[in-house]
Amino acid sequence: MADPLLDELFDWLRIPSISTGGGDPADLARAAEWAAAKVRDAGGEAELVTIDGGNPLVVGELRASTGDDAPTVLIYGHYDVQGAEPLDLWTSPPFEPEVRDGRVFARGAADDKGNFLPLLHAACELAKAGELPVHVRVAVEGEEEAGGESISAWLAADERGADAAIVYDSGMAGPDLPAITVGLRGVVLLTFDVRAAQRDLHSGMYGGSALNSLHALHRALAQVLPDDAGRVRDELRVGIAPVADAERESWKALPSGDEALAAAGARPAYPGAGAEYVARNGSETAVDVDQIVAGDARTVIPAVTRCTVSIRLAPGQDPQAMGDELVRLLRAGLPDGAELDVVSSHSAQPALFGVDTPAIALAAAALERACGVAPAFVRSGGSIPIVADFGAKGIPTIVTGFVLPDDPFHAPNESFSLRGLELGYHSARELLIGLADLKSQ
Template identity: 45%
Template sequence: MVIPPHETLVAELADLIAIPSVSADPVHADDIRRAADWVAERIRAAGGEAEIQERGGRPLVVGRVVASTGAGSPTVLAYAHLDVQPPDPLDLWESDPWALVERNGSLVARGVADDKAHLYMILEATRLLAAAGELPVNVRFAIDAEEEVGGRSVIDWVDDDAHPGDVALVLDGGYATETLPSFCTALRGMCYFHVTVRTGERDLHSGVYGGAALTATHALMQMLAAVLPGPDGRLPDPLRAGIVPPTEEELAGWSVLPPGAEELASDGARPNDAGAAQEFRLRTTAEPSVTVNGIESGSPRLQKTVLPAEAVANVSMRLAPGQTTAAMAPVFERLLREAAPEGATVDVELWSTGEPGYVDPEAPAIVLAQDAFEHVLGVRPVLVRSGGSIPVVASLVARGVPAIVTGFARPTAQMHSPNEHIPVAALREGLETTVEVLRRFGELG
């Protein structure tokens, strides 16, 4: 099997880049469909079959290329997304965002890092192996057209499918540092609450009733204190139940990543407490956290001397790997209600949820993929966790499908910003590595 020359790879990727598949803007609905057609044709060109399903108003490309090794071969579910962020502000781009260009050692265009280069890599890796009669796995494709707008099409497809795969390769990520590849083996989940507290029929004069009448803002503050971190930066023990602590390999990998103090300072953030910087990775990926996202009550802008009768807050809880929304949402609500002062009326609404995902770092698929990366790139990927959420990964893990979330973008890729880019070398290296990963997955049996 021969990898095509660099010029060929760039030209083919440029065809996909040129389609302005912006999912957030209805003006580009036809472009989303064109990109889906492009992907489907690439799957068919690899000797496979593909269909475009309409779920949630946007296309989902579902396809399959059968293994060269025949029946009984393992099945790999390949996930990537074809939609991209809007290119605005256009005046900050140094070149046309829809034209792939090479500049200063980088390939520059909207979507090149997130996620079209990765999408092209998995399509081309499958095609090359199939054409050579060397594809050792069945490759199923679930190519998303609404990842950038939080759509559920691919999640619903995973939930409905009888057997998504033996392993999932999610190419929608990047290196931990400029030189160190990474696998994301765990993600946090989410419970998002809307809390309303009422303490009377109407706002009252603070001079006449202050010190005697219950106040909604005070009641809300008292309740929130019951679910926020203590002096050690940890949430109350009931909110930490079920967490899966990091393994020794994970901890060793985190030790080579940029220190927490540097991560915080780079975004102008200040440590939450004395231990926050030292425990940055642990706190943001392996522990649950609670954030008060917004509060509304009384008159924070105008001088108005009243006792507010109502206070409202949006509060989110990031769930650590090992926890579930079904277990933790009731505990969170219970702690809030127990902390409410007598006489307060409390309403807690659970607006949205997302499950955390966790893949055993010692799972055979993880080890095989690490071996493949090390074989091609000369460096073994570090195992990291993400503080954010990727719902499709949680759905796959819940179905018993180990998901490997990785990619070849760098931390400086400027994803979602003007002049998005990847290193020129990353296109070929990523393709060669993806080919090797598919080869190694043939050993899953």
């Protein structure tokens, strides 16, 4: 790993590009311009694009050194970061990066500046040397942490596309095991009110006779919650895509689910949850109650209860259909006299890329060359909406990165290992060189 990469990372990390509230728009613009300037310095073109008043989106390109018929690869990352509070829990100031014990400590070190920069650096370095074998389109957004939609709007309007995309916004499966995330779950997030009376009532005068909105909610939730074996009812599992044999085989190298749950301080939801953790959190539907708000500590029968329920959708499922089915089941479970009103609903599509897709196969070989070990094919239990957007545009997407499972990337003392920085850089070079073979597929 060249020293300039670490120097550049420090420069970028010093910009407090907070998008989640309390940040300065000027700092967001500075962080975007920093990335754009790097592309320009390598002989490419880059501009800042603002959509509907959102944070600047860096859009650029580095042309292949091998001619116009080279394949096109779109690289994606984000320059915005979470806020750093509480500041008193940081060992060193969050925007004054420093190296300790082989790690870079700063807000954004892992998510996503330190993770993404090796990819951008490698592309610029190859372009400067006249050795870039693919056209590289660059998209670096500033709203990922805040749930903004500028990047999705830009991609929806983009007519050029790409032969493949690389997203460095993920992690390794273990300290020595790189990973390619081939599947991501989607989500339906539903907030609703259950009303059982016109106003709150005194439980001494009306308890046992008047309908209680909390009781009504519990009866509705009983229709959608997993059973004692953790299984979600079939109506909410419609459309789940099967798991490829190559995926299941690679899962054997992953840390055990029992270890993952214990490391998170979690307790198994049912007997055997640890053994099923990898498969369930990537390729199965999950239903969770996220919040219930009602009543108070006095003897009150609440008239209205507000609840938020989320479904993590497995690849292959339709968010609209599953959201509609969730509301139907909840309403069907209500007792007579109770009403359900939807307050808000949000959804994101799941994504899945076959392990035999040419871009994924080339990426797996590139990561093995760089890291000395074949990557695991994993599925993420979470959602990255832009990846689903790439998939909808027909762009096969390589989701990878070099954050470790125990890296604190939204917490105080966020850090990223120097080894991860080095592996990210060497892997990025191999990926960009290897994907040149897409033109022969």
